[in-house]
Amino acid sequence: MANHTQIAVIGGGLVGKATAVAAANAGFSTLHVAPEAPVDRRTSALMGPSVDYMIEAGLIGDPETLGVPLTNIQIIDATNRLLRAPETMFSASEFGHRAFGWNFANARLGESFSKAAAGSERLDLRAATLESARRGEGVWHLELSDGGTLTADLLVGADGKGSSVRKAAGIAVRERKFEQAALVCDLVLGRGLDGESVEFHYPNGPFTLVPAGGNRANLVWIDRLETLEDARREPEHLVTLLNQKTNHLFGSISVASPSFVFPLSLLSVDVAGRDAAVLVGESAHAFPPIGAQGLNLGLRDVASLHACLKVANPRSYGWAEAVARGYGTARRGDLTRTGAFVGGLFTSLLSPHLPAQALRSVGLWALKTSPLLRKHAISFGMGQ
Ligand SMILES: Cc1cc2nc3c(=O)[nH]c(=O)nc-3n(C[C@H](O)[C@H](O)[C@H](O)COP(=O)(O)OP(=O)(O)OC[C@H]3O[C@@H](n4cnc5c(N)ncnc54)[C@H](O)[C@@H]3O)c2cc1C
Numbered sequence: 001m002a003n004h005t006q007i008a009v010i011g012g013g014l015v016g017k018a019t020a021v022a023a024a025n026a027g028f029s030t031l032h033v034a035p036e037a038p039v040d041r042r043t044s045a046l047m048g049p050s051v052d053y054m055i056e057a058g059l060i061g062d063p064e065t066l067g068v069p070l071t072n073i074q075i076i077d078a079t080n081r082l083l084r085a086p087e088t089m090f091s092a093s094e095f096g097h098r099a100f101g102w103n104f105a106n107a108r109l110g111e112s113f114s115k116a117a118a119g120s121e122r123l124d125l126r127a128a129t130l131e132s133a134r135r136g137e138g139v140w141h142l143e144l145s146d147g148g149t150l151t152a153d154l155l156v157g158a159d160g161k162g163s164s165v166r167k168a169a170g171i172a173v174r175e176r177k178f179e180q181a182a183l184v185c186d187l188v189l190g191r192g193l194d195g196e197s198v199e200f201h202y203p204n205g206p207f208t209l210v211p212a213g214g215n216r217a218n219l220v221w222i223d224r225l226e227t228l229e230d231a232r233r234e235p236e237h238l239v240t241l242l243n244q245k246t247n248h249l250f251g252s253i254s255v256a257s258p259s260f261v262f263p264l265s266l267l268s269v270d271v272a273g274r275d276a277a278v279l280v281g282e283s284a285h286a287f288p289p290i291g292a293q294g295l296n297l298g299l300r301d302v303a304s305l306h307a308c309l310k311v312a313n314p315r316s317y318g319w320a321e322a323v324a325r326g327y328g329t330a331r332r333g334d335l336t337r338t339g340a341f342v343g344g345l346f347t348s349l350l351s352p353h354l355p356a357q358a359l360r361s362v363g364l365w366a367l368k369t370s371p372l373l374r375k376h377a378i379s380f381g382m383g384q
Contacts, residue, residue: 003151004139004152005029006030006153006154007028007029007152007155008033008140009033009156010034010130010158010165011159011283012032013037013282014040014044014106014110014113015282015295015298015302016032016158016159016280016281017032017110017114018113018302019301020034021057021058021117021120021123022303022309023309024121024122024123025058025120027314028154030124031150032117032124032126033126033129034125034127035128036127040110041107041184041258042106042184042262043106043212043218044103044106045100045103045197046101046103046292046295046299047292048099048100049300050299050300051102053300053302057306059109059112060109060112063102066102066104066108066112067105068102069098069102069195070092070103071093071100071195072091072092072197074088074090074196074197074199075089075199075201076198076200078200078245079201079202103211103212103218126148128144128146129144129145130143130159130165133164133169140153140154140277142155153276153314154276155277155278156277157279157280157284161175161265161283163279165279168277170275171270171279172270174267175265175266176265177264178266178288178346179224180222181223181262181264182221182222182228182288183219183223183228183259183260183261184259184260185218185260186218186219187219187253187255188217189217189252190215190250190252191215191250192211192215192216193211195211196211197209198249200246201349202223202245203350204222204350205222205288205290205346205349206222206290207220207221207246208220208221219242220289221245222264222290235255238259239253239254239255265286267285267287268285268336271328272284272301272328272335273323273325273326274325276320277324278305278324279301280301281298282298284331284335285297285338287342290345290346290349291345293338293342297335300334304327304334
């Protein structure tokens with residue numbers, strides 16, 4: 001059939017790129033519909049299992065050459081609340097790991113994923129957006145912004161929070177938008193972090209420094225949107241605030257990149273796959289960036305879809321419906337658990353109510369003192 005592909009992947013973020021490579025490597029003719037996009041200036045802390053998947057799938061080579069190992073995580077309650085949580089430290093060595101994971105620049109990961117895509121024979125790239133998708137006669141009929149039309153057996157939405165694929169597949173979504181946003185930029189510190197990620201908890205959200213190699217650090221500062229916009233109005237003003245927020249713990253601080261602000265929301269779907277359509281990454285789930293869960297969960301989506309595709313038989317009638325159904329069922333537990341964990345943690349961090357603050361303090365005391373709880377918490381955080 002002319003202009004037919006077995007799988008169409010929509011969206012050129014990191015999850016879309018990884019999915020297109022996985023689909024082609026599983027043996028399916030794949031079209032990746034990905035418009036030109038501005039460089040993604042974020043960084044991602046990716047845990048051991050995500051890194052293992054990227055290596056196995058040929059998306060990256062040695063993580064040491066691309067990222068910086070994360071060996072310790074420190075949590076500091078910097079609020080003036082009546083009930084403050086204890087300072088808590090986790091070391092990868094305590095759990096038998098060399099590192100919890102690696103911190104990568106998204107732009108470098110994207111380049112590495114694109115290189116893997118370029119080497120894949122069954123994968124074609126189209127620099128266009130999806131304009132419409134309709135299902136009929138057992139296939140998806142797609143219209144693209146460059147005027148092209150095609151049909152696909154399986155449609156994959158990797159097209160972010162406002163997903164067109166999700167709408168076309170009629171999958172219900174719940175989204176809660178927060179008044180908080182996240183400011184990111186690169187910093188140079190007087191004293192380097194030496195593999196340690198330091199998270200200060202403030203009443204309007206965490207302020208996190210992630211090691212980026214040598215004396216460099218990536219900042220993820222969650223606060224009210226107007227506070228962040230005010231903070232970045234002048235470079236000197238931003239540096240003064242950064243010194244206050246870090247309690248001058250790292251000596252001098254300078255800002256080494258432009259800053260960017262991202263709106264935050266909590267988004268979940270009823271099901272991540274049905275009617276020969278599947279959702280991966282932020283088209284299926286989004287959270288505030290705490291506990292480094294978003295892209296880790298997105299890569300678990302990709303690994304799960306990859307596993308479903310490897311056992312699918314494209315010669316059998318209805319294979320794409322079966323893959324979507326199987327994937328939707330396989331992802332249900334992880335999406336529900338991770339969404340509830342991050343949503344609950346974020347709400348408890350911001351809560352002005354004493355019972356929620358007490359619960360969080362007790363939780364952190366328990367994590368500080370109970371080896372078994374620490375082990376469970378770390379396994380969960382690493383997506384194991
Ligand atoms: C400040 C911040 C820090 C973060 N830090 C971490 C971290 O440390 N660890 C972690 O695991 N996660 C982290 N995350 C989350 C992580 O960045 C996201 O989960 C991940 O980047 C989502 O990737 P995605 O490909 O699903 O979506 P996106 O990157 O949003 O990509 C969606 C793509 O779809 C395209 N698109 C949209 N509509 C169409 C259409 N109609 N046709 C074709 N294409 C379309 C868009 O152009 C875009 O390129 C962080 C997030 C933020 C905001």
